[in-house]
Amino acid sequence: MTTRAPALAAAAAIVAALLSGAPAQAAPALTAAVTQTSVWNGGYGADVTVANSGDTASTGWTIEFDLPSGTTITSSWSSVRTSTGQHHKFTNAGFNGAVKPGATVKFGFNASGGGLPANCTINGAPCGATPPADTQAPSTPTGLRSTGVTSSSVSLSWTASTDDVGVTGYEVLRGGAVSATTTGTAATISGLSPATAHSFSVRAKDAAGNTSAASAAVSVTTSPDTGGGSTVDVATAAQLQAALAAATPGQTIRLAAGTYRGSFVVNSRAGTASQPITLTGPRGAVLINDGPSGEAPSCPAPTAGWDSGYGLWVFGSPHWNLTGFTVQESKKGIVLDNSHHTTIDGVSVHHVDEEAVHFRRSSADGVIRNSTITDTGLVQPGYGEGVYLGSANSNWACHGNTGGVDRSDRVQVLGNRIGPNVAAEAIDVKEGTYDGVIRGNTFDGQGITGQNSADSWVDVKGIGYLIEDNTGTFRSPGTFANGYETHNTSTTPALPNGCGNTWRGNRSDLGGVGQYAINITSVSKCSALPNVVYASNTVAGAVKGLTNAPVTP
Ligand SMILES: [Ca+2]
Ligand SMILES: [Ca+2]
Numbered sequence: 001m002t003t004r005a006p007a008l009a010a011a012a013a014i015v016a017a018l019l020s021g022a023p024a025q026a027a028p029a030l031t032a033a034v035t036q037t038s039v040w041n042g043g044y045g046a047d048v049t050v051a052n053s054g055d056t057a058s059t060g061w062t063i064e065f066d067l068p069s070g071t072t073i074t075s076s077w078s079s080v081r082t083s084t085g086q087h088h089k090f091t092n093a094g095f096n097g098a099v100k101p102g103a104t105v106k107f108g109f110n111a112s113g114g115g116l117p118a119n120c121t122i123n124g125a126p127c128g129a130t131p132p133a134d135t136q137a138p139s140t141p142t143g144l145r146s147t148g149v150t151s152s153s154v155s156l157s158w159t160a161s162t163d164d165v166g167v168t169g170y171e172v173l174r175g176g177a178v179s180a181t182t183t184g185t186a187a188t189i190s191g192l193s194p195a196t197a198h199s200f201s202v203r204a205k206d207a208a209g210n211t212s213a214a215s216a217a218v219s220v221t222t223s224p225d226t227g228g229g230s231t232v233d234v235a236t237a238a239q240l241q242a243a244l245a246a247a248t249p250g251q252t253i254r255l256a257a258g259t260y261r262g263s264f265v266v267n268s269r270a271g272t273a274s275q276p277i278t279l280t281g282p283r284g285a286v287l288i289n290d291g292p293s294g295e296a297p298s299c300p301a302p303t304a305g306w307d308s309g310y311g312l313w314v315f316g317s318p319h320w321n322l323t324g325f326t327v328q329e330s331k332k333g334i335v336l337d338n339s340h341h342t343t344i345d346g347v348s349v350h351h352v353d354e355e356a357v358h359f360r361r362s363s364a365d366g367v368i369r370n371s372t373i374t375d376t377g378l379v380q381p382g383y384g385e386g387v388y389l390g391s392a393n394s395n396w397a398c399h400g401n402t403g404g405v406d407r408s409d410r411v412q413v414l415g416n417r418i419g420p421n422v423a424a425e426a427i428d429v430k431e432g433t434y435d436g437v438i439r440g441n442t443f444d445g446q447g448i449t450g451q452n453s454a455d456s457w458v459d460v461k462g463i464g465y466l467i468e469d470n471t472g473t474f475r476s477p478g479t480f481a482n483g484y485e486t487h488n489t490s491t492t493p494a495l496p497n498g499c500g501n502t503w504r505g506n507r508s509d510l511g512g513v514g515q516y517a518i519n520i521t522s523v524s525k526c527s528a529l530p531n532v533v534y535a536s537n538t539v540a541g542a543v544k545g546l547t548n549a550p551v552t553p
């Protein structure tokens with residue numbers, strides 16, 4: 001027994017050495033180390049270095065490791081690979097099985113996904129020699145940029161970092177806090193506030209937990225909230241009527257080109273300030289109402305059995321955008337009742353029996369801009385205004401829903417072309433309305449009829465309007481008295497109608513017919529709140545001159 005014990009002990013020691021891969025006398029001692037050589041969005045390339053710290057050349061080697069789920073090998077070289085699921089086995093190629101003492105050989109692979117090898121063995125023993133501790137952080141990511149935004153998300157991309165051992169992932173920081181992690185070089189951050197600037201940076205990590213500095217920050221602003229942004233495409237009158245009846249905040253109703261013939265009413269379908277409702281179409285989307293028909297109620301309101309004949313009627317429905325389309329061959333063009341914050345942009349209204357666009361029943365804070373109006377008042381020339389702001393006090397019983405007054409206040413009329421063949425005023429500013437802006441419009445007075453005292457581009461019975469940088473012309477035929485007029489209509493309640501308005505930078509060509517560019521009917525009635533005509537207004541072709549009122553330098 002005693003004579004055999006040393007032999008048994010020696011045999012056990014050799015077995016242990018083989019199992020551990022530890023160096024042994026006169027034997028190769030192989031280790032293997034995996035190093036990422038490049039990293040890209042969605043994958044990486046790696047070298048595996050086989051080193052021999054023994055004192056005899058190896059005759060061959062087999063390296064095995066596992067990759068985590070989601071990471072696969074797309075190619076490999078300088079070895080013979082057998083992959084079974086997530087387990088990968090590499091044996092030496094013909095030329096690199098012999099690794100001399102102190103020498104290294106390499107093979108490599110490309111991976112899809114960011115996972116790194118685990119459970120690495122070489123010739124059945126652990127791959128290694130304990131690697132030196134990784135204390136070096138990856139390089140700082142560069143090239144951070146936005147690749148897309150929505151109202152609630154931002155997509156980012158950046159250039160990969162490098163690392164002495166390997167980048168294992170990235171952290172996306174928003175306002176200094178980690179908002180996403182990824183193994184690739186792109187990320188989408190969601191759950192963000194709309195219409196808000198958000199600051200992002202990104203940093204890289206390695207397997208040892210070393211973290212790079214944060215990249216340069218980028219600020220990305222999310223889109224405005226469109227309330228889910230649903231778009232309803234319509235191509236027929238019935239589809240349009242159904243869409244208007246079911247409109248919800250944030251929605252866009254999109255008209256296909258074509259003719260829509262019928263009664264189109266938006267009744268009590270309010271948008272909101274942050275989620276307006278949009279009706280949009282090309283100029284070739286044409287709304288026509290062949291009405292009116294049926295029994296009218298005493299005051300106009302959507303009523304079963306009655307068709308107003310209006311081309312588009314927005315009733316009790318604030319926060320709408322009306323863009324691009326055409327209204328024609330209707331009794332009135334576009335009528336807004338009690339529908340504040342409506343924006344009309346780039347529409348065309350023409351060939352209507354009465355007025356083209358009417359802000360009525362205290363439809364305040366609206367805008368009409370970049371729109372074209374011609375050929376109004378075909379049936380009622382005296383009511384054929386281009387844009388009508390408010391109501392005559394004789395109609396306040398119906399339309400005076402704010403203290404008995406139609407307060408269609410603060411409407412802005414901007415950059416429109418109105419005329420020719422607008423039978424009444426291009427813009428009629430009714431008594432009791434306040435503080436609108438009439439700017440940058442082009443008025444062509446040809447065809448104005450003089451009916452119902454309509455003999456100027458603009459008639460101002462409202463209060464506190466700013467009228468500036470408009471261009472007006474007149475050529476016969478037509479009945480044309482002055483470019484702009486004021487009137488001091490007496491109302492109950494008493495209001496300073498036709499006072500407190502300002503003219504600046506308007507260019508008027510009265511065609512040798514008009515008396516004054518700006519005729520202030522009564523200076524004395526506005527002594528407490530005077531109208532102001534600045535010298536920056538110009539006139540040509542006037543019978544009398546720029547204005548009957550004092551000119552302010
Ligand atoms: Ca490192
Ligand atoms: Ca007049």
Ligand SMILES: [Ca+2]
Pocket residue numbers: 382383385424425428452454459
């Ligand atoms: Ca009028």
